[in-house]
Amino acid sequence: MGFFKNIYQWLFRSLANQLLVTYISLVTIALFAVSIWALFMIKSESINDLRNSLEVEAVNLALEIDNDLALDSEKSRNRIKMAVDRHANKLGVSITVVNDDGHVLADSGGGPGSSLTPSGENISNQSEINDALAGVVGIYERKSNKTNSNWFYIAYPVRAAGHTTGVIRVGVPLTDIERRLNNDLYVFLKIILATGVVTTLISLWMAKRVNRPVKEMSAMARNIALSGDMSEFVPVGRRDEIGELGLSFNQMIGRLREQERLRQEFIANASHELKTPTMAIGSVVEALQAGAGEDPVLRPQFLTSLERLVDRQTSLLRDLLDISRLDGGLEDDWxxxxxxxxxxxxxxxxxxxxxxxxxxxxINNDGIEDKPESATIRGNALQLQRAIVNILTNAVNYTPAAGTVAVTARLAGNERIAIKVHDNGVGIDSSDLPHIFERFYRADKARTRASGGTGLGLAITREIVARHHGTIEVESVFGRGSTFTIFLPASPKSV
Ligand SMILES: Nc1ncnc2c1ncn2[C@@H]1O[C@H](COP(=O)(O)OP(=O)(O)O)[C@@H](O)[C@H]1O
Ligand SMILES: [Mg+2]
Incomplete structure (x- = not known):
């Protein structure tokens, strides 16, 4: 049992071994089948040739002795005996002639056991003689008891005036043909063996080629899973499926690295953002303790700035919490x-x-008056409000006094709702435009800090919009104003 279990494991725990066994089995079976077929064909061809040439000999001899067969005298028997010996010697075959009732008239000897079949003996019970006496060419293959080799006989009926006057039997040992077949069999076996060896080598080499990179990749994946070490890419030097797998694997590593980088950057930024107001709060408290708390003029000023700092801290923490909840993906009903x-x-x-x-x-142009029933969106009302509030807050913050902020909602194509927030404020420089949705990115640090921005507002908005399967676009001319447009898929009420 243990043995079979080992074989089973050796086979099914390795793709390479499965390939190997499959290849070798296929090749061997195919070659064996072809060899057996070929040997069979060779043998039947050879026997056929032999039969034809023996038949020709029998006919030749028949032409020579048919008269004597009919005569059946002492002289005629001698002539037959001489003709038989001559033919047998010339061709190296064994020839026997019997009369019409199966008695031996002449035998060249050299037959199985090389002993002469005695004249006069009745051999009509031998199958080929029997057939020939009945008028058909008898063909038989028989093993000689004495020499243990196979003999091939053809017995040819000699006919005169419509009836059989005797039978000429020509026999040869099959040793030559058998030797040839044996040789062929050896050659085939050698070919099968050599092919087996070559197949084994090739499939081992192939298996290695396939196995090595796969094993490398799985080792790396395990390493990443266990230690989080993503310092290496897999080497990719191939264009096949394994190369493709390697490329995807490397893309995955690249992606993980990028995520890790963003995460660390986010933590560093967040800590930095939290540190600044915290230290400021510390100094204000220190100043108050040092006596400013007693000063009727300074006291309210310090307390006001303390309040502002705490507010800032609060909104920063709220944004951080929001963003981490959005990242987590859980929570709320969407x-x-x-x-x-x-x-x-x-x-x-x-x-x-x-x-x-x-x-x-x-200005609120609260739109979609024409089709209020299409103003439905599937999602989360509080989150959507948060997204729009963030945009509006920016619009108000970055627009100087006497400016205008206008909100419109309308139906856009493709069953979408477009919410547009337009302001004629400071605008955004085109070099900042691609980055404003990034976390903590601010076009103008000094101004936005003063206005209480955390740099997370647009990042949160974009995240919320994405979770509603929407998109957000911005157009802006520096110094003249900006337009933010949120597109959301409308979900018309079915009732
Ligand atoms: N309506 C706007 N007009 C001008 N600049 C804007 C506007 N909206 C966003 N910005 C720029 O994009 C940056 C990122 O916005 P946001 O993510 O909301 O962060 P912040 O907390 O600074 O408002 C802002 O710092 C500002 O520079
Ligand atoms: Mg903002």
Missing amino acids: HDDVNIVQVINDAVEQLRPQAIKKEVEL
């Missing part, structure tokens, strides 16, 4: 039917006090 007009109105009202304070005009 499958409510949301009335987007309602969401936009809520967002605008949320920003109203800030706009008034900054003296920025905030």
